[in-house]
Amino acid sequence: MYPLYLLLALAIGLVVPLQSAVNNQLKHLIGGSTVLAAFVSFAVGTLALAVVAVFTQQKWSGLGQIGQASWWHLTGGLMGALFVFGTTLLAPRLGVVVMLALIICGQILASLLFDRFGWLGLPVREISTPRLIGAMLVLVGVLLVNFGDRLR
Template sequence: MQLMYFLLATAIGLVVPLQAAINNHLRLLIGGSTVLAALLSFGVGTIALTIAALVTGQRWAGLANLSQASAWQLGGGILGAFFVFGSTLIAPRIGVAAMISLIIAGQVCASLLFDRFGILGMPLRAIGGWRLLGALLVIVGVALVNFGDKLPRG
């Protein structure tokens, strides 16, 4: 089962650049509005998730507890909108590879902190030397993706 989660995570990573490119084309089609392109993307995603919830028989009654949610618990939607808006805005300006490499570096660094301190109830996980080395290699990779073509050849 663990392998399936690793494959799903990889698949998600594979489609992020595709999403940025698609949303950029949508932005151009509708007159250049990044906000409206992100809104349309979220609208289509909402429809897709509604269909998935219906098809898989999700228990809608659980939504009755929504009134007990704190504002921060609903913040994931805002963060998702920020991601879609930001990637639609940034990809055509700095390139998909540069954007994705920076996003991944930010994710790795923040994730290590979430693991180390159990932020928002995430399971505690130690940050050892190998994990720090992995994060450092990601940062080196970001530098190479973004500035490697400016290094002297030879």
């Protein structure tokens, strides 16, 4: 099962630039509003998840417990909205590769901290030398993507 998870993670990564480009085109179609393009994107995603929930027979009654959630439990949607809005806004301004290099760098740095300290109930994973080297290589990659043309 683990190799399938790896493939799913790769597929998600492959879709992110496509999502940015599609949402950018949607933005132009609906009058240039990044906010409304992100809204439509989330609305379609919400409908898709509802259909999947019905077909996979999810227990909708579990949603009755939502009133017991702390405020921060609900911030994932805000973070997702920031991601969709931000990528729709930034892709045409920075270029997809620069934007995603910076996003990936931020993800790697935050992920190292989440793994190291086990924040929000995640399992603790030590930051090994190979992981640090990998993070440094990502950072070097971000610098090359952003400033490599100036080195010529």
